[in-house]
Amino acid sequence: MIVRELELDLDAFEGPFDLLLTLVLKEELDLAEVDVAGIVVRFVERLAEREQLDLEACGEFLVLVAALLELKARGLFPDEEAELADLEPEEAAEELARRLAEYRRMKEAAAWLVERLAGERDRFFRIGPAPLAPQPERRLAPQDPAKLGEVLRLLAAPPATVSLAHMELRFPPVAQFVERFRALLTRRSVVDFDQEVGGLTRVEQAVAFLALLELRRANQITISQAAPFAPIRIARAEETAAANERTPAWIVHSA
Amino acid sequence: MDRPLRLVVANPLDALARTLEALLVVASAPLSLDELCAAAEEEQERVDLALGLLGERYAEGRSGIVLEQVAGGWAFRASRDAADACARLFERPVQRGLSQAALETLAIVAYLGPCSRPEVARIRGVAADSAVAGLVERGLIAEAGREDGIGGAVRYRTTPLFERVFGLDNLSQLPRLDDLGDDADMIRDRLHAVSAQRTA
Amino acid sequence: MDRPLRLVVANPLDALARTLEALLVVASAPLSLDELCAAAEEEQERVDLALGLLGERYAEGRSGIVLEQVAGGWAFRASRDAADACARLFERPVQRGLSQAALETLAIVAYLGPCSRPEVARIRGVAADSAVAGLVERGLIAEAGREDGIGGAVRYRTTPLFERVFGLDNLSQLPRLDDLGDDADMIRDRLHAVSAQRTA
Numbered sequence: 001m002i003v004r005e006l007e008l009d010l011d012a013f014e015g016p017f018d019l020l021l022t023l024v025l026k027e028e029l030d031l032a033e034v035d036v037a038g039i040v041v042r043f044v045e046r047l048a049e050r051e052q053l054d055l056e057a058c059g060e061f062l063v064l065v066a067a068l069l070e071l072k073a074r075g076l077f078p079d080e081e082a083e084l085a086d087l088e089p090e091e092a093a094e095e096l097a098r099r100l101a102e103y104r105r106m107k108e109a110a111a112w113l114v115e116r117l118a119g120e121r122d123r124f125f126r127i128g129p130a131p132l133a134p135q136p137e138r139r140l141a142p143q144d145p146a147k148l149g150e151v152l153r154l155l156a157a158p159p160a161t162v163s164l165a166h167m168e169l170r171f172p173p174v175a176q177f178v179e180r181f182r183a184l185l186t187r188r189s190v191v192d193f194d195q196e197v198g199g200l201t202r203v204e205q206a207v208a209f210l211a212l213l214e215l216r217r218a219n220q221i222t223i224s225q226a227a228p229f230a231p232i233r234i235a236r237a238e239e240t241a242a243a244n245e246r247t248p249a250w251i252v253h254s255a
Numbered sequence: 256m257d258r259p260l261r262l263v264v265a266n267p268l269d270a271l272a273r274t275l276e277a278l279l280v281v282a283s284a285p286l287s288l289d290e291l292c293a294a295a296e297e298e299q300e301r302v303d304l305a306l307g308l309l310g311e312r313y314a315e316g317r318s319g320i321v322l323e324q325v326a327g328g329w330a331f332r333a334s335r336d337a338a339d340a341c342a343r344l345f346e347r348p349v350q351r352g353l354s355q356a357a358l359e360t361l362a363i364v365a366y367l368g369p370c371s372r373p374e375v376a377r378i379r380g381v382a383a384d385s386a387v388a389g390l391v392e393r394g395l396i397a398e399a400g401r402e403d404g405i406g407g408a409v410r411y412r413t414t415p416l417f418e419r420v421f422g423l424d425n426l427s428q429l430p431r432l433d434d435l436g437d438d439a440d441m442i443r444d445r446l447h448a449v450s451a452q453r454t455a
Numbered sequence: 456m457d458r459p460l461r462l463v464v465a466n467p468l469d470a471l472a473r474t475l476e477a478l479l480v481v482a483s484a485p486l487s488l489d490e491l492c493a494a495a496e497e498e499q500e501r502v503d504l505a506l507g508l509l510g511e512r513y514a515e516g517r518s519g520i521v522l523e524q525v526a527g528g529w530a531f532r533a534s535r536d537a538a539d540a541c542a543r544l545f546e547r548p549v550q551r552g553l554s555q556a557a558l559e560t561l562a563i564v565a566y567l568g569p570c571s572r573p574e575v576a577r578i579r580g581v582a583a584d585s586a587v588a589g590l591v592e593r594g595l596i597a598e599a600g601r602e603d604g605i606g607g608a609v610r611y612r613t614t615p616l617f618e619r620v621f622g623l624d625n626l627s628q629l630p631r632l633d634d635l636g637d638d639a640d641m642i643r644d645r646l647h648a649v650s651a652q653r654t655a
Contacts, residue, residue: 319473
């Protein structure tokens with residue numbers, strides 16, 4: 001088995017392992033987005049298909065994956081580097097097993113949710129108010145203005161010592177905006193791009209625009225602009241959406 | 256005496272009536288005859304007949320659910336007998352508090368003056384869409400123009416209702432936050448600096 | 456002879472059942488037993504009995520409207536028989552299935568909630584921002600305060616809509632975590648076996 005030709009199908013990447021390594025080293029693919037466990041699972045699956053243990057492949061794979069993991073760990077947890085280095089190999093293995101077990105359980109829980117959804121797809125219910133219902137009156141009890149100052153003080157306080165906030169990428173992934181626009185378009189038929197990205201940083205706006213092009217390329221949306229520099233409007237590509245819709249859909253929402 | 260195999264022959268319209276019931280109970284707006292026909296894949300005439308059946312079943316005095324024909328089409332409503340109970344359900348006693356998200360958003364808008372959703376999101380570190388929408392719906396904040404520049408985002412300010420609920424004559428009565436800064440601009444800078452630190 | 460004003464004495468629970476029907480048909484979310492009792496101004500026991508009556512009347516196969524116990528309360532939904540008709544008329548807010556990342560995030564929040572984005576990221580090993588934003592947008596998870604301590608991250612929990620979409624009465628109906636991830640134990644055993652072999 002040639003490790004570098006291992007075909008991967010991950011959320012963030014699809015293609016041979018070798019290409020993934022190249023992209024990571026060229027910093028064209030953010031390791032934070034790469035599910036390394038997924039690579040390991042794929043490798044183990046391939047390994048299991050063979051009768052004999054391919055020692056050479058295992059060795060090469062271990063070296064490559066270890067390097068990937070180290071790079072990723074440094075990127076994700078710079079502050080914890082010292083802490084991890086302190087672990088004895090056995091402890092590290094135990095910690096790895098523990099984390100792996102936790103993640104596997106969540107993966108199975110996710111699989112259970114998928115199955116559940118498939119079973120519930122013919123349950124339709126109303127979301128939102130009934131057509132002829134009385135208008136709810138939501139009066140608020142008197143509030144204490146001191147609470148406003150309190151929450152603002154908390155927001156203005158510098159984050160506590162070890163923060164994992166560095167995981168929030170400064171260059172947001174395109175997928176984030178793809179998901180966001182899709183979600184928005186399930187609620188609204190037309191979305192004003194400028195309004196959605198107004199106030200975001202230039203980089204974020206640029207990435208959001210890339211996401212638009214991505215969605216357009218996949219024929220999931222239509223983009224219109226009345227004139228140069230006029231607001232950009234995004235709408236669902238209805239018929240294609242209907243034609244491509246093969247994934248389970250389970251809830252409804254009245255027109 | 257011969258007994259018929261089935262004592263009650265199901266009315267052939269019953270299945271259609273059940274489909275219509277289902278459609279009406281899911282709808283959040285009245286459904287027109289056309290919509291009902293299209294969804295049930297049935298002739299208008301038969302849908303009309305089935306609606307007649309439902310009209311008898313879901314009639315005032317017979318059922319808590321009443322079928323009503325309104326301008327836009329057909330819809331279920333609560334019976335008049337249940338008006339008091341419905342009123343109790345909807346006019347529930349005053350809501351006690353605001354969620355953390357609502358409170359934070361409100362504090363930002365109150366102290367910093369007109370503020371856009373993206374700005375609130377940046378300061379809080381999470382998307383502000385639902386918090387802002389909720390506060391607008393409750394009438395505690397309202398739109399106040401747009402940010403400068405082409406395609407500037409909508410900005411929000413607090414409303415007179417906000418002042419009433421918080422027992423303030425005006426915004427200058429908000430508790431002073433001298434430890435954070437002398438004025439709105441300084442507080443704003445401080446909040447942005449912290450949020451940048453949080454995501455750095 | 457005096458004739459009674461009413462020839463037919465209705466089941467005394469009928470009036471209550473009608474009131475409950477009315478409440479359920481206008482409610483915008485499942486109503487808990489407490490809410491039903493408060494709105495109907497009735498004892499829990501009687502409301503329970505009336506709900507039993509309604510459960511028989513609005514049962515799958517009998518009616519297009521079905522009474523179900525979901526998300527900690529009672530609600531009407533369309534019968535499964537009418538799913539095709541409903542699908543023709545109503546828009547689905549979750550058009551495309553949830554991505555694997557979104558599903559895993561949803562599972563983590565459902566089991567460990569309230570939990571923050573960094574916590575989700577730690578378990579999944581990848582940043583969770585877009586998945587969390589998407590789930591919030593769809594109304595399946597919502598903010599639930601911040602982590603303790605200064606500058607704590609926003610935490611999330613699943614919403615009643617989540618329970619409703621997945622047809623759960625409450626989160627305890629999720630499979631027990633201990634019952635999941637058998638293969639995780641296998642992996643652990645294998646790791647230990649391998650290391651034992653090495654040192655042997």
